[in-house]
Amino acid sequence: MFVVLALLVWELVALCVGAPYIVPAPQDVLVRGAELIATATFWQAVGWSLLRVLVGFACGMVCGIALAVPMAAWPRVRAVFAPFIKVIRTVPVVCFILLMLLWVNATWLSAIISALMVLPVAWTNTIEALDSLDAGTVEVARVFRLGPMRRLFRLYLPAIAPQLLATAAVGLGLAWKSGITAEVLALPVLGMGSNIYHAKIALEAADIFVWAIVIIVLSLAMESALRACAARFSGWEAA
Amino acid sequence: MRIVDLSKSFGDVRVIDHVDAKLPERGLIGVSGASGSGKTTLLRILAGLERPDEGRVEDVPDRFSMQFEDDRLFPWMDVLANVTLVGCDDAIALGILGELGLADKAHARISTLSGGQRRRVALARAFAFPTALYLLDEPTARLDEESARVVICAVEARSVDSLVIVATHDQAMLDRCAMVLGCESR
Known part of the structure; x- marks a missing residue:
């Protein structure tokens, strides 16, 4: 119902504007999408962007969790490093992109930006989950004198897995948004962001719509998969 | 292991009131009392998981094992x-x-x-988790008669070489204890 309504509104706006290079009609976008999908460069661009977003997302999650664990365990470590993470969280993404453009190759810039956007979210949520870990679980670890690795990998991380998966779903959306924005500014040879930029220069609004739809579909599909995993782990407390 | 003048209150309710006891190195010791009378609290103090308001516990082995009141599986x-x-x-x-x-x-x-x-x-x-001290909180709770009998035998077997302190309502378990500490909240 929502999709039909959105398409009707879109069609109406396209008719009112009457300029396909500003607002293309849905059928124009559909035709252009079919044309693009048939080209090899479309799939190369999708593949590269997907790879960069996934690499950035994975690095951001792993680094965020890895930083949160010692900070949750030792308040002094937290006091030293927490301000750095807070700075990363508050700096606008475009500042990072422009700075990174000076320092790194355009090919992997969007992966670095995605990682920088995901890291503070992963860090914050992991540290909050570890802080609110069930006291009973901590007592079991203490009484049975479990070593740090056993505590972490057999008790604490599985105990907070539902929160981590929910965080990953949010982080994935952020990784897509920031990664594609970085591609638009960095213009790697192959990437959806580069194609969006070139479409804008050529006033090919239909192309921009196609790329936006592809990004939305990919992002939602991956986020849904993660949320489905998270739902499986809900109610995963010590029995 | 010695319990010296141990007291603990939660708000106005005193759950452990000046308890003194000298416990042997091995054997089966019971902790009895109605629900909410402080049995679990006493075990938790012995385990160092709870601080007493007054008194102390001396010579607790560094390494001990515990069955918690809730299963924590x-x-x-x-x-x-x-x-x-x-x-x-x-x-x-x-x-x-x-x-x-x-x-x-x-x-x-x-x-x-x-x-x-x-x-x-x-x-x-x-x-x-082999140790010289086992703290068991209601090990026969929710068990049928046959399972409770199996558990009591297993607990008794450990008490030959170790000190086993059992908080329990189970009279069959208490009957096998060499010493029973009574708990009563006020």
Whole structure:
């Protein structure tokens, strides 16, 4: 119902504007999408962007969790490093992109930006989950004198897995948004962001719509998969 | 191990009131009393998980094992992994599970177990951590008569070489104790 309504509104706006290079009609976008999908460069661009977003997302999650664990365990470590993470969280993404453009190759810039956007979210949520870990679980670890690795990998991380998966779903959306924005500014040879930029220069609004739809579909599909995993782990407390 | 003038209150309710006791190096010691009378609190103080308001516990072994009042089993592991969590190998864990009548449940998920089976898995985990002191909180709770008898035998067996302190309502268990500490909240 929502999709039909959105398409009707879109069609109406396209008719009112009457300029396909500003607002293309849905059928124009559909035709252009079919044309693009048939080209090899479309799939190369999708593949590269997907790879960069996934690499950035994975690095951001792993680094965020890895930083949160010692900070949750030792308040002094937290006091030293927490301000750095807070700075990363508050700096606008475009500042990072422009700075990174000076320092790194355009090919992997969007992966670095995605990682920088995901890291503070992963860090914050992991540290909050570890802080609110069930006291009973901590007592079991203490009484049975479990070593740090056993505590972490057999008790604490599985105990907070539902929160981590929910965080990953949010982080994935952020990784897509920031990664594609970085591609638009960095213009790697192959990437959806580069194609969006070139479409804008050529006033090919239909192309921009196609790329936006592809990004939305990919992002939602991956986020849904993660949320489905998270739902499986809900109610995963010590029995 | 000595309990010296131990007291503990929660708000206005005094759950442990100037308890003194000298406990032997081995044997079965009972802690009895109605629900809410402070049995669990006494075990938790002995384990160092709770601080007393007054008094102290002397000569507690560095290493001890505990069966908690709630089972505290972890659903992301199967029964065997919950037991070996404490560091014993599979053969020892399987032996203890067999002793407690759970040999066929070693690879079962925790969520598929009954309340009594979970209770015995929690006890198996406590037994899988060999020590000179076992603190067991209601080990026969939620058990049928036959399972309770099996558990009492297993607890008695540990008390030959170790000190086993059992908080329990179970009269059959208390009858086997060399000493019983009574708890009564005020």
